[in-house]
Amino acid sequence: MTPWRAAPGSLIRQDKSDEHHTPGQDRFFEDSVREIAPVKMAAIGAGIAAATYGVARAESLLTHGMARLASASLGGKPEDHRALGRITALGVSAGGAYLALNRVSAMLTKGGGAVEPGMEEPPSSLQITGCAESGLEWMKQTREGARWLASAVEPATIDSVMGTSKAKQPIRVYASLDIAEDPHERVAILLREIDRTRALERGHFALFSPTGSGYVNYVATETFEFLSGGDCASAAIQYSVLPSSFSLGNVSTGVDQTRMVIDGITERLLAMDPSERPHFYLFGESLGSQVSEGMFEGTWTYGPPGAKVDYALWIGTPSAAKWRKQLWGDRSITEIPDVGPDGIYLPRTIRDWLNLSEDERTQVRYLLLQNGDDPIPKFGSQLLWRRPDWLGPERPIGSPQHTLWVPGATF
Structure with missing residues (x-):
């Protein structure tokens, strides 16, 4: 049977060739076939891996840089100041993430708080707020x-x-x-x-x-x-x-x-x-x-x-x-x-x-x-x-049937 290409949860009549089909019964496909495109999934996985590696590499370079700077300022070898470098890199990373999040929040707030072009005319009906x-x-x-x-x-x-x-x-x-x-x-x-x-x-x-x-x-x-x-x-x-x-x-x-x-x-x-x-x-x-x-x-x-x-x-x-x-x-x-x-x-x-x-x-x-x-x-x-x-062992309709729970990873 060719799988239905339907949005999860959509109400459609099941293919009569399905062995579980009940004549005249409509079904919600809450657990319908999820089609996975291997090439697409591989590309997404590679992109996430590259991005993760990039962040880790940047953090490592920042740590080494801070350690060398501390060595030049305080004396000793860079290896002696790796902990300080790590702490500084963590602070810089956290600060950068905070500023980026604030920037995104400000952009979204500006868009969400503005009445869109073409909707500047208030309603004329007395029964609607804004008249x-x-x-x-x-x-x-x-x-x-x-x-x-x-x-x-x-x-x-x-x-x-x-x-x-x-x-x-x-x-x-x-x-x-x-x-x-x-x-x-x-x-x-x-x-x-x-x-x-x-x-x-x-x-x-x-x-x-x-x-x-x-x-x-x-x-x-x-x-x-x-x-x-x-x-x-x-x-x-x-x-x-x-x-x-x-x-x-x-x-x-x-x-x-x-x-x-x-x-x-x-x-x-x-x-x-x-x-x-x-x-x-x-x-x-x-x-x-x-x-x-x-x-x-x-x-x-x-x-x-x-x-x-x-x-x-x-x-x-x-x-x-x-x-x-x-x-x-x-x-x-x-x-x-x-x-x-x-x-x-x-x-x-x-x-x-x-x-x-x-x-x-x-x-x-x-x-x-x-x-x-x-x-x-x-x-x-x-x-x-x-x-x-x-x-768990018995799963309700809609739950992934073959997914295993792994601490941390599933989240």
Whole structure:
């Protein structure tokens, strides 16, 4: 059989010549064939080896140079000052790496904080942050904030797609990193926008937690707007403009902001008549999932319902997220999970979700979804010293089936 050339995790119908094919069944290829090009892999390996050798050679030359300089200044042979040379070389290398990292960070910050050319025109709709009535400067909405705000679905589009005739203009409100220097002021701005647009008077309200760059999943937001007929409001608050790998140090700020926003929303919901409250949703993707879940650490399953959150979807929760680990406990990765208390469900892979019965799915209120082949939920510092269960004798779908754990190297 010719292997499918498909992106891991994509939903396609399996080739009928496959012996495991079930007629009429769609499959997520979380563990599909990974094609390896030997020439390409050899070239990459050679490049990495050359770069590593170059760095080592440069460090060695710098050490010898510092040792000779110390010998000329302090006397003695260069060999007597090799330790000093090593320490100096290490300091120079660390300093160079720090300056390079700062340079890259500054370049990324400049790009992430700027509204892109062609998007300088603020929205005209009163229901979107950045309009004249919001009183917030559009050019401070950052690249990702402006993209998200400018892409709100229009009522005519909703009616055209859904076959309806009375769709509303969806509300989108956003507090960008640049709109205020202080996190507390950023939270206050978002809550003022929620009040100004009467977001909680809609039938559905969702708080989206962005990834490190401030990106909010467009497909998730637009799906929310289409399925609700526009009778919805979406909100997001930014904690960084850098890619997620550069934003790990900002997670605590993101968690604190999210906690304050949810506290403000919960306070407003409690002040409303129960029959008039909107359905309250949370959504987080990748690092945004960690930020969104962070406020529930130590609350077991009581956190989301206690905050008046009706439903939540978290996708690709990073390994560093503590709440998911607390919920999973000491269960084995080989154990098929059940829907837990308060409707929380932690599937190991998408296949677990698909295998639930219709009744079981309707019980799920808080879904922590992940692709079996997504490395983000698997990659963590513990790989340095401990073999993870997904590299054990029995491995879930999506885990590499022939990879051996090697201390340090696997990390």
